[in-house]
Every structure is written in C-alpha cells, then in structure tokens.
Amino acid sequence: MTSQSTANTPAADQIRRAPKVLLHDHLDGGLRPGTVVDLAREAGYSSLPETDPDKLGLWFREAADSGSLERYLETFSHTVGVMQTRDALVRVAAECAEDLAADGVVYAEVRYAPEQHLEGGLTLEEVVEAVNEGFRQGERRAREDGHRIRVGALLTAMRHAARALEIAELANRYRDLGVVGFDIAGAEAGYPPTRHLDAFEYLKRENNHFTIHAGEAFGLPSIWQALQWCGADRLGHGVRIIDDIQVRDDGTVELGRLASYVRDKRIPLELCPSSNLQTGAAASYTEHPIGLLRRLHFRATVNTDNRLMSHTSMSQEFEHLVEAFGYTLDDMQWFSVNAMKSAFIPFDERLAMINDVIKPGYAELKSEWLFRQTASTSGSVGLEG
Ligand SMILES: O=c1[nH]cnc2c1ncn2[C@@H]1O[C@H](CO)[C@@H](O)[C@H]1O
Numbered sequence: 001m002t003s004q005s006t007a008n009t010p011a012a013d014q015i016r017r018a019p020k021v022l023l024h025d026h027l028d029g030g031l032r033p034g035t036v037v038d039l040a041r042e043a044g045y046s047s048l049p050e051t052d053p054d055k056l057g058l059w060f061r062e063a064a065d066s067g068s069l070e071r072y073l074e075t076f077s078h079t080v081g082v083m084q085t086r087d088a089l090v091r092v093a094a095e096c097a098e099d100l101a102a103d104g105v106v107y108a109e110v111r112y113a114p115e116q117h118l119e120g121g122l123t124l125e126e127v128v129e130a131v132n133e134g135f136r137q138g139e140r141r142a143r144e145d146g147h148r149i150r151v152g153a154l155l156t157a158m159r160h161a162a163r164a165l166e167i168a169e170l171a172n173r174y175r176d177l178g179v180v181g182f183d184i185a186g187a188e189a190g191y192p193p194t195r196h197l198d199a200f201e202y203l204k205r206e207n208n209h210f211t212i213h214a215g216e217a218f219g220l221p222s223i224w225q226a227l228q229w230c231g232a233d234r235l236g237h238g239v240r241i242i243d244d245i246q247v248r249d250d251g252t253v254e255l256g257r258l259a260s261y262v263r264d265k266r267i268p269l270e271l272c273p274s275s276n277l278q279t280g281a282a283a284s285y286t287e288h289p290i291g292l293l294r295r296l297h298f299r300a301t302v303n304t305d306n307r308l309m310s311h312t313s314m315s316q317e318f319e320h321l322v323e324a325f326g327y328t329l330d331d332m333q334w335f336s337v338n339a340m341k342s343a344f345i346p347f348d349e350r351l352a353m354i355n356d357v358i359k360p361g362y363a364e365l366k367s368e369w370l371f372r373q374t375a376s377t378s379g380s381v382g383l384e385g
Pocket residue numbers: 026027028029069073076080111112113116156185186187213216275305306
C-alpha cells in the first residue's frame with residue numbers, strides 16, 4: 001500500500017516544480033559561469049583564473065570551499081569585477097530572475113552592494129536602476145517561458161566600509177520602486193553591526209525593513225547586537241543561534257535567553273546550508289542546525305546565498321535536506337510559507353502569495369500520487385506501479 005509518507009517524499013522533479021521562496025541570494029554570487037566569461041571578454045577584464053566556463057565554475061566552487069568566510073569572499077572580486085557597466089548589470093539581473101524562475105522560485109529577494117559597482121563610472125542610482133531593469137526583463141522572459149516569479153532587491157552595505165547610511169538612504173529612495181529592504185554583508189569578525197547603527201536607526205525612523213548578516217562566521221554576540229542594538233527584522237544566516245540551545249542526553253532541549261527570544265518573536269533565520277558547509281559554519285548536511293531548528297519550530301527558511309560559489313540552487317538545497325532529514329512536501333511547504341511570511345513586501349501581497357500560489361502549488365504536487373495508477377485498465381497493474 002502506498003503510504004502517505006512515501007507519497008509525500010518529493011522526487012527531484014517535484015522539488016523543482018514546487019513553489020519556493022528565496023530571501024537570501026547575492027546577485028554577485030549567482031552569475032552563470034559563461035556570463036562571467038562573456039562579460040570579462042567584453043570589458044577587457046584579464047584577471048579571471050579560467051576562461052572556459054566549466055573550468056571557471058569549478059574554480060569558484062573550489063576556491064570558495066576554504067572553510068573560512070574571508071577566503072570565500074575573495075572569490076567575489078571576479079564577479080564584481082565584471083559587473084561595472086549598465087549592460088552587465090542588466091544582463092546579470094535578468095539571468096538571475098530567469099534562472100530562479102526556471103528552478104521553481106516564485107518569490108525572491110536578491111541582494112547586492114551598489115557601492116561595489118561604481119568603478120566604471122556609474123552612480124549609485126544608475127546601478128540600482130540597471131539591476132531593477134534587469135529583474136523586470138528577467139521576470140518577463142520567465143513569463144514567456146511559462147514561469148511566474150517576482151523579484152525584489154535588497155541593497156547591501158559592506159560592513160568594513162563606511163557608506164551604510166548613504167546606502168540606507170538609497171534603499172529608502174527606491175522603496176516601492178523595486179527595492180524592498182536593506183542588508184549589511186562582508187567579513188563578520190571584527191566588524192560588528194553596531195558600526196552602522198546610524199543606518200539602522202535611520203531605516204527604523206522611516207518604517208523601512210532590514211536584515212543583517214549575523215551569526216555566520218561569528219557567534220551569539222553578533223546575533224544579539226543585530227537584534228537588540230540594531231533592530232534587525234531578520235537574520236542573514238543566524239545559524240549560530242544553535243550555540244544557545246542545549247540538547248541533553250535524554251533528548252530534552254533547553255533554550256537560552258537569546259534563542260528563546262529569537263523563537264518567541266518569530267525572528268526569521270535565512271539559513272543557507274551549502275554556503276555554511278563551505279565557510280565552516282557546519283560540518284555536513286545531516287549535522288546542519290536546520291534539522292533541530294525546524295523541529296523546534298524556529299522561523300527557519302532555506303536559501304542559496306551564492307549559487308555560483310556553492311554550485312547550488314533552491315532545488316539543490318532542498319534535495320540535500322530531503323536526503324539528510326527525510327523532509328516531505330509538507331516540510332517544503334512549511335519552509336516556503338515561513339519564508340513568504342518573512343518577506344519584506346506588504347502583508348496583503350504576502351498573504352496572497354501564500355494562499356493563491358504556494359498552498360495551491362503544494363496541493364497540486366501532493367495530489368499527484370492519486371492519479372498515478374489510473375492509466376491502465378488491464379487489471380494487471382499492482383498498487384506499487
Ligand atoms: O555569506 C556571506 N556572508 C557575508 N558576506 C557575503 C556572503 N556572501 C556574499 N557576501 C558579500 O556580499 C556582497 C554583496 O552581495 C558580496 O560582494 C560579498 O562580498
């Protein structure tokens with residue numbers, strides 16, 4: 001007899017078709033290798049370590065697989081290096097939207113740091129407008145291809161730099177014009193989020209939204225500052241909240257004050273399993289804290305972080321989790337609804353995405369097994385068929 005649980009264990013093809021929501025993806029970490037090669041040629045950028053797309057893809061993956069966030073971040077010099085013109089930004093953003101849509105992502109917030117794209121003479125505003133233009137192009141091309149996706153931009157400020165207030169003001173100016181929030185990223189150790197308090201306080205006064213990379217390469221103090229000093233709406237990674245959770249031998253679990261706060265206040269965790277394996281924040285998929293955090297009903301979400309450096313996609317992340325934790329379509333739906341609830345777009349739009357797109361999408365997939373055996377009328381087909 002086909003049990004409900006086997007019926008619900010998603011096949012790779014179902015994982016891809018399932019409606020997915022992505023909150024943490026870097027524009028400059030998701031280029032197609034072939035596009036990096038093309039753009040480098042066009043721009044006369046001669047520092048690429050490889051010029052064959054397959055070899056270059058492998059290079060990014062291996063170079064990022066260093067066990068340290070700082071070394072991982074060095075690989076971005078080559079993607080940022082070829083994203084310095086309006087045309088390059090439009091192309092990269094359009095392909096990003098297209099690739100996510102083809103992978104079954106229905107809503108994505110994609111982030112990048114405008115201050116890193118000024119070397120070719122663009123202004124901050126021109127950078128934002130080029131990326132927005134690319135996302136709109138990509139959404140249109142995806143629709144022509146039979147996929148529906150909405151992409152919002154998050155503007156990132158680099159935590160080692162001193163432009164956070166300026167970027168926060170930029171995010172506020174382009175609010176309702178394609179930009180849905182703000183973030184800070186870059187090396188975490190030595191650069192606490194409180195360096196950028198002025199930016200966060202400004203955004204709070206403007207009733208705007210922001211997330212902060214925290215609890216990835218550095219532990220609880222970083223998460224605590226991001227929430228209690230800076231007032232972050234979400235945590236980029238936040239995976240180290242696990243350090244404040246004690247699992248005893250008898251299986252009982254005790255949450256410290258900070259972990260309790262994060263769970264009680266439903267603070268969204270933008271978890272990125274593959275990225276964590278590369279930077280050393282987790283040892284394997286089965287040991288990744290997402291398993292425990294999901295069991296304990298934290299507001300956990302699944303994300304890609306950098307699809308190029310981690311050679312991944314949303315479907316790939318879920319495939320790893322299905323294998324590691326036996327997740328079903330119900331689990332996938334739970335993560336997707338969690339992510340949609342935590343998005344920075346207005347409440348009514350989030351609700352409509354959940355009720356009119358995500359839940360019907362999973363209902364459709366979950367009912368497929370009911371119709372699988374009805375094709376034959378010979379009577380010889382068993383229930384396992
Ligand atoms: O996982 C991460 N942790 C911290 N910073 C990151 C991560 N991934 C990318 N970036 C940084 O964010 C910039 C803007 O997108 C990238 O250029 C990279 O330096």
